[in-house]
Every structure is written in C-alpha cells, then in structure tokens.
Amino acid sequence: MPRVWNFSAGPSMLPESVMRQAQSEFVDFEGEGMGIVEMSHRGATFTRVAQEAEGLLREIMGIPDNYRVLFEQGGGRGQFAAVPLNLLPEGGRADYFITGHWSRSAFKECAERYGEAVAHECTRKDAQGRVEVDYGAMQVSEGAAYAYCCLNETVNGVEMFSLPDTGAVPLIADISSDVLTRPMDVTRFGALIFGAQKNVAPAGLTITVVRDDLIGRARRYCPSVLDWAVLAKHGSMYNTPNTFAWYMAGLAFKWIRSIGGTEELARRNQEKAELLYGAIDGNPFYRTQVAEGSRSRVNCVFNLRDEALNADFLKEALAEGLSGLKGHKVLGGMRASIYNAMPIEGVRALVDFLGRYAGKHA
Ligand SMILES: *Cc1c(COP(=O)(O)O)cnc(C)c1O
Numbered sequence: 029m030p031r032v033w034n035f036s037a038g039p040s041m042l043p044e045s046v047m048r049q050a051q052s053e054f055v056d057f058e059g060e061g062m063g064i065v066e067m068s069h070r071g072a073t074f075t076r077v078a079q080e081a082e083g084l085l086r087e088i089m090g091i092p093d094n095y096r097v098l099f100e101q102g103g104g105r106g107q108f109a110a111v112p113l114n115l116l117p118e119g120g121r122a123d124y125f126i127t128g129h130w131s132r133s134a135f136k137e138c139a140e141r142y143g144e145a146v147a148h149e150c151t152r153k154d155a156q157g158r159v160e161v162d163y164g165a166m167q168v169s170e171g172a173a174y175a176y177c178c179l180n181e182t183v184n185g186v187e188m189f190s191l192p193d194t195g196a197v198p199l200i201a202d203i204s205s206d207v208l209t210r211p212m213d214v215t216r217f218g219a220l221i222f223g224a225q226k227n228v229a230p231a232g233l234t235i236t237v238v239r240d241d242l243i244g245r246a247r248r249y250c251p252s253v254l255d256w257a258v259l260a261k262h263g264s265m266y267n268t269p270n271t272f273a274w275y276m277a278g279l280a281f282k283w284i285r286s287i288g289g290t291e292e293l294a295r296r297n298q299e300k301a302e303l304l305y306g307a308i309d310g311n312p313f314y315r316t317q318v319a320e321g322s323r324s325r326v327n328c329v330f331n332l333r334d335e336a337l338n339a340d341f342l343k344e345a346l347a348e349g350l351s352g353l354k355g356h357k358v359l360g361g362m363r364a365s366i367y368n369a370m371p372i373e374g375v376r377a378l379v380d381f382l383g384r385y386a387g388k389h390a
Contacts, residue, residue: 033374036352037182037327037365038205038226046279046369065272069265074275078264081278088281088289089207091214091237098236098256099264099274104130104204106254107221107234108137111176111200113250115219115242116143120173123197125150125166127188128181129358130202135176146172151186151322159186160319166192174198174218180206182226183356185318185329185363191216198242207235208284209326209368210294218242224273227326227367228280233273284368293368300366300375301325307379313386331361334389338362341385348381 034041057064060073067074082097091097100106111134116122121144124135128151139145150165168175175194180187182205191199198218205226214220219238225231238256246255253259258266284293305323308314308330316323316330332341341362345353355361366375 030349032346032349032351033370033377034351035364035366035370035374035378037356037363038223039231040226040352040365040367041369042229042276042280043283043369046276046283049279050276064275067271069268069271074271077275077278078269078271081274081281084278084281084285085235088284089212089214089237094240095214095237096240096243096256096260098238098259099269100234100236100253100259101232101270102254103231103234104202104221104223105133105137107202107236108134109141110236110250110254110256111174111219111221112138112142112145113254114246114256115198115200116173117245118143118247120144121146121169121171123148123168123172123175125175125177125192127151127161127178128184128186129356130181130183130204131176131178134178134202138176150177154319156319158317158319159184160322161186161188163188163190163192168192168194168197172197174200176200176202178202178204180204180209180324180326182324182327182365183329183358183363185316185324185327186322187324187326189321198239205326205365205367206324208290208293209297211290224277226365227369229273229277231273232270233277235277296372297325297366297368300370300372301328303372303375303379304328304364304366307382311382311386313390314382326365326367328364328366329355329359329361330364335361337389344385345378345381348377350378350381353378 054063123146125148126132135145135147148165150162151159152162154160175197179201200219201217203220204222207222207227221236224233243260244257308316313333314330353362355363
C-alpha cells in the first residue's frame with residue numbers, strides 16, 4: 029500500500045524522511061545493539077538525544093535562555109490542569125479568551141476544578157454570518173494571575189493572527205496545532221503549551237515552554253508530574269518520559285532546520301492554505317463558515333452544500349488516497365489538516381478531487 033495523503037487532525041502525518049530514519053534505526057540505534065525504545069532514559073545515549081532535541085527546538089523556535097523547555101506527558105488536556113495548578117493562587121482569578129473548542133475546554137477545566145476563571149467570548153459573526161476572532165474582547169481583568177488563549181483552534185478552524193496586549197499579566201497560549209508553523213516571538217508569552225501529536229511527533233509527548241519567574245508557584249497539592257518546578261529541577265526526568273516521542277521530536281526538529289526553519293514552513297503553509305481555501309471559495313458546492321482573516325492555515329474546516337453526501341464524499345476521497353477528512357464530532361462536516369509535514373502535492377491532490385467530486389454532483 030503506498031502512503032496516502034493523511035489529513036488527520038492528530039495524531040497526524042509526519043515527514044516521510046523522519047519516519048524512514050526512525051525505521052532504519054529502530055532495532056539498532058547507532059550500533060548500540062538495541063533500539064532507542066529499549067534504552068534507559070538516564071543513559072548517556074538517550075541523554076544526548078534528549079538534549080539535542082531541546083537544543084534544536086530552542087534554535088528553531090528562538091527560545092531565550094530565561095525560558096525552560098519541559099518534556100511531559102498528559103497531553104494538552106493535562107496542561108489545561110497544569111496551568112491553573114502552577115499559576116493560579118488559591119482565591120486568584122484567571123482570564124480565558126475563548127475562540128473555540130479547546131480554549132473553552134481549558135476554561136472549563138480551570139473553572140470547574142481549580143478556581144475563578146473568567147470566560148471572555150472572543151469570536152463574533154461577520155456580515156455574512158461567518159466566524160471571526162474578536163480581538164477587542166481580549167481584555168484582561170484587574171488582578172488576573174494570567175490570561176489564556178489558544179492560537180489555533182484545531183476543531184473550529186479559527187486562528188489568531190495577532191496577540192492581545194495583556195500588560196504585566198502573563199499570556200499563556202495553547203499552540204498544540206500551530207507550533208512551528210510560522211516564526212513566533214516567544215518573549216510575548218509567559219508559557220506555551222503543546223501536545224506533540226499535531227505537528228511534531230507521535231502522541232504521548234507534551235512540551236511546555238515557560239519563563240523562569242513563573243516556575244515555583246504551584247499549589248501544594250499539584251501532582252509532582254505536573255509541577256513545572258519539579259520537572260525543571262529533574263530535567264523532565266522526574267518520572268520516565270516518553271523516550272520514543274522525544275527522540276522522534278528531535279528528528280522532526282532536525283528536518284525543520286534542514287528545510288529552512290519556521291520561515292520556510294510559514295511560506296509553505298501559507299501557499300497550501302491559499303490553494304485549499306481558494307478551491308473552497310471558488311466552488312459553490314463547498315463552503316467554510318470561517319471569515320477570511322481568521323481562517324486557520326493548518327485546519328481547514330468546510331462543509332459540502334449537500335450534507336447528505338458526506339459519507340459518500342469521504343468514501344470516494346479515501347478511494348483516491350485522501351484520508352482523514354472527516355470533521356471533528358462536535359462540528360461535523362469536513363476538516364483537512366495540512367500541517368508542516370503535508371506537502372503541497374497532497375493539497376493539490378485534494379483540490380483536484382474537490383473539483384471533480386463537485387463536478388460529478390453538480
Ligand atoms: C488536540 C488539541 C488539544 C488536546 O490535546 P490532547 O493531547 O488530546 O489532550 C488541546 N489543544 C489543542 C489546540 C489541540 O489541537
């Protein structure tokens with residue numbers, strides 16, 4: 029079976045060269061007579077692999093020295109708890125800027141379990157009834173411990189293209205699905221959290237990039253494995269990390285550096301997004317409910333005009349090697365995730381299919 033074009037939102041496709049390299053050294057890593065997944069996380073070899081991965085991430089993301097990089101488990105949702113447990117004092121308050129499913133989920137985790145969270149609804153409808161980000165609604169309230177946002181709403185296909193001014197209040201962002209898809213000024217944030225399975229590595233690895241002064245404030249009962257101070261002190265090896273995903277992340281970071289870093293990825297991702305949205309906007313058989321200025325470059329959410337054709341559409345697409353186009357269960361419809369590893373050829377194949385499918389059913 030040849031490899032298909034995999035549009036899954038996550039876990040999602042990885043660069044083929046990265047998969048091939050992992051395959052080639054899976055059983056015998058660098059002549060050690062064992063695979064990376066069989067090695068002690070404390071041994072010299074894995075320690076080097078781990079440090080290399082962190083160094084590469086620091087380089088390609090431009091992470092300054094006063095930020096720690098923590099390699100964790102528990103996913104994005106684990107960090108929805110870790111953020112208030114580390115940053116929200118008992119009796120304190122946090123602002124959540126809600127732009128879709130994931131920021132709302134993070135808000136709920138905080139509000140229902142850890143303390144006062146203020147939900148700011150930060151989307152609105154434009155004149156044509158399409159969703160757009162309302163940056164004006166991103167106002168911090170007096171005395172907030174932090175402000176929280178999700179830069180790319182994977183489910184809704186809504187992306188933020190500017191950042192709120194939160195003054196001295198640290199801005200915390202979930203970048204699970206847009207990490208490394210474009211250059212980013214890390215210094216604008218108190219902390220960045222992301223699950224690796226959208227754009228970086230296999231599932232089971234979560235990375236937190238956090239400014240030094242925000243470490244060491246965790247509540248007494250914060251689980252040690254979520255306490256950023258504990259993780260920082262132990263070099264993310266307080267408990268056994270996901271060594272395989274950590275190693276794979278390193279390979280992906282190396283691939284990103286080799287092709288020209290986040291600037292080149294931003295160019296490619298923009299080109300892919302323009303091609304795909306152009307095809308959707310240009311054909312009345314399809315529609316997207318996201319306004320132009322707020323469309324995610326990496327998760328294109330769209331609907332068929334005739335939703336009764338959804339199952340048939342997915343079946344026909346799969347028969348042509350276009351996989352993973354079904355929308356998230358909360359929204360229905362279709363979603364094409366075109367992260368860093370998706371080559372433009374995959375998007376061309378999808379655009380070609382969209383045209384032919386519409387033609388057949390017009
Ligand atoms: C997928 C996703 C999550 C949830 O991640 P898990 O690792 O499944 O907990 C959170 N935020 C965003 C933006 C996501 O895309």
